Amino acid sequence: xxxxxxxxxxxxxxxxxxxxxxxxxxxxxxxxxxxxxxxxxxxxxxxxxxxxxxxxxxxxxxxxxxxxxxxxxxxxxxxxxxxxxxxxxxxxxxxxxxxxxxxxxxxxxxxxxxxxxxxxxxxxxxxxxxxxxxxxxxxxxxxxxxxxxxxxxxxxxxxxxxxxxxxxxxxxxxxxxxxxxxxxxxxxxxxxxxxxxxxxxxxxxxxxxxxxxxxxxxxxxxxxxxxxxxxxxxxxxxxxxxxxxxxxxxxxxxxxxxxxxxxxxxxxxxxxxxxxxxxxxxxxxxxxxxxxxxxxxxxxxxxxxxxxxxxxxxxxxxxxxxxxxxxxxxxxxxxxxxxxxxxxxxxxxxxxxxxxxxxxxxxxxxxxxxxxxxxxxxxxxxxxxxxxxxxxxxxxxxxxxxxxxxxxxxxxxxxxxxxxxxxxxxxxxxxxxxxxxxxxxxxxxxxxxxxxxxxxxxxxxxxxxxxxxxxxxxxxxxxxxxxxxxxxxxxxxxxxxxxxxxxxxxxxxxx
Numbered sequence: 286x287x288x289x290x291x292x293x294x295x296x297x298x299x300x301x302x303x304x305x306x307x308x309x310x311x312x313x314x315x316x317x318x319x320x321x322x323x324x325x326x327x328x329x330x331x332x333x334x335x336x337x338x339x340x341x342x343x344x345x346x347x348x349x350x351x352x353x354x355x356x357x358x359x360x361x362x363x364x365x366x367x368x369x370x371x372x373x374x375x376x377x378x379x380x381x382x383x384x385x386x387x388x389x390x391x392x393x394x395x396x397x398x399x400x401x402x403x404x405x406x407x408x409x410x411x412x413x414x415x416x417x418x419x420x421x422x423x424x425x426x427x428x429x430x431x432x433x434x435x436x437x438x439x440x441x442x443x444x445x446x447x448x449x450x451x452x453x454x455x456x457x458x459x460x461x462x463x464x465x466x467x468x469x470x471x472x473x474x475x476x477x478x479x480x481x482x483x484x485x486x487x488x489x490x491x492x493x494x495x496x497x498x499x500x501x502x503x504x505x506x507x508x509x510x511x512x513x514x515x516x517x518x519x520x521x522x523x524x525x526x527x528x529x530x531x532x533x534x535x536x537x538x539x540x541x542x543x544x545x546x547x548x549x550x551x552x553x554x555x556x557x558x559x560x561x562x563x564x565x566x567x568x569x570x571x572x573x574x575x576x577x578x579x580x581x582x583x584x585x586x587x588x589x590x591x592x593x594x595x596x597x598x599x600x601x602x603x604x605x606x607x608x609x610x611x612x613x614x615x616x617x618x619x620x621x622x623x624x625x626x627x628x629x630x631x632x633x634x635x636x637x638x639x640x641x642x643x644x645x646x647x648x649x650x651x652x653x654x655x656x657x658x659x660x661x662x663x664x665x666x667x668x669x670x671x672x673x674x675x676x677x678x679x680x681x682x683x684x685x686x687x688x689x690x691x692x693x694x695x696x697x698x699x700x701x702x703x704x705x706x707x708x709x710x711x712x713x714x715x716x717x718x719x720x721x722x723x724x725x726x727x728x729x730x731x732x733x734x735x736x737x738x739x740x741x742x743x744x745x746x747x748x749x750x751x752x753x754x755x756x757x758x759x760x761x762x763x764x765x766x767x768x769x770x771x772x773x774x775x776x777x778x779x780x781x782x783x784x785x786x787x788x789x790x791x792x793x794x795x796x
Contacts, residue, residue, distance in 0.1 A: 348373060378483065527666075714743070715739040
């Protein structure tokens with residue numbers, strides 16, 4: 286991959302991981318300060334806001350990230366491209382207002398009928414969070430489409446600092462309501478940037494309203510299905526069939542599992558603009574072997590992170606959240622084992638979106654929604670959080686397999702499958718080694734020893750199975766050579782032990 290896509294992917298991943306760590310620390314603080322039930326209430330409010338924001342987006346995020354590189358390649362300036370973003374932002378603003386009104390009305394009606402007991406103040410704060418989060422999402426979509434990942438990272442830093450300080454301070458001073466105010470404050474920086482786009486003179490960028498509306502309609506249906514049925518839908522079933530406390534346990538497990546999941550997911554964030562830019566400059570074709578290289582690169586990262594987390598999940602949950610959250614441990618393990626399916630689903634989705642093949646993604650989302658509802662209805666009443674986690678993993682695995690089957694002729698070779706299988710096997714050995722150590726050594730020292738043992742086992746297995754092709758080793762070596770002298774040479778020597786490659790080719794510069 287080109288150095289630009291590597292740097293952009295790393296910057297995007299850094300911003301995403303910063304948000305993840307901020308949310309993770311916030312959830313720990315809330316769990317410690319307010320307990321499982323309050324944590325469940327806040328988790329449900331965050332789910333409502335996130336789901337509403339995804340629905341209100343109307344698919345414009347994908348359109349922005351696909352069309353902005355096209356407009357730049359066609360010679361349109363920054364002002365025209367910003368105007369195009371403002372053009373797409375208007376329907377998002379309208380849909381956001383309508384959703385907030387709908388949520389408020391439904392909550393009032395439910396409380397009036399005695400169905401639920403959510404306090405009015407929490408309903409108001411949840412609606413406000415939905416509003417600022419939905420509008421603020423325009424900032425990320427625009428900046429990623431423009432490949433301005435530095436600006437996106439700076440906004441993320443401001444948001445994270447505000448959220449972390451005010452969520453903790455609000456929880457200490459005002460309980461659940463104060464914590465929700467902190468989450469709202471954390472969205473103000475991207476909201477302010479998005480407001481600047483909203484007041485920009487609008488331009489359709491040369492696209493017909495019919496074309497944009499057609500793409501938006503398909504993406505909107507897919508996003509609605511995904512947001513409602515695939516984005517933490519288990520919380521709803523747990524609340525209905527089990528208890529708000531189990532919602533808190535599952536929310537904690539999702540937050541912890543995201544530590545392993547979100548690094549590779551965030552790295553995929555800038556792939557779609559990269560694919561589109563290549564297509565625009567090469568008459569709709571991508572360089573041979575590019576998609577296979579992407580798949581291998583993500584396999585090296587995803588499998589050890591996920592399987593390693595599954596191995597140490599139980600002692601890790603207790604060490605971070607306390608003994609009262611111990612039931613979350615088995616849920617974390619199940620979610621972590623199923624996470625690679627979600628990552629590879631995201632990889633194929635980014636490619637299909639860049640090719641404007643949204644129909645297959647809509648079909649698989651519909652299949653996933655049916656499976657999620659049926660699975661949760663069958664498993665959650667009897668098995669609670671662990672059952673919901675198993676259903677989640679199976680749904681994403683099914684979607685990923687269907688999407689991969691639709692990628693016929695796109696670098697899907699037997700050698701790629703063999704490499705991925707070797708990496709997965711090495712990661713499984715990593716998890717077994719970590720599990721063995723964590724089971725015999727208690728406390729933080731045991732966790733540290735388990736992580737070290739897992740990492741060494743993974744490296745050894747990669748070497749023994751010759752899992753890393755020489756072309757990947759040369760590319761990684763060229764990237765490591767750009768690091769500061771304090772780290773670069775050491776990491777290059779470690780790479781040469783894991784994946785031996787020709788010294789004559791070792792210093793081939795990255796493309």
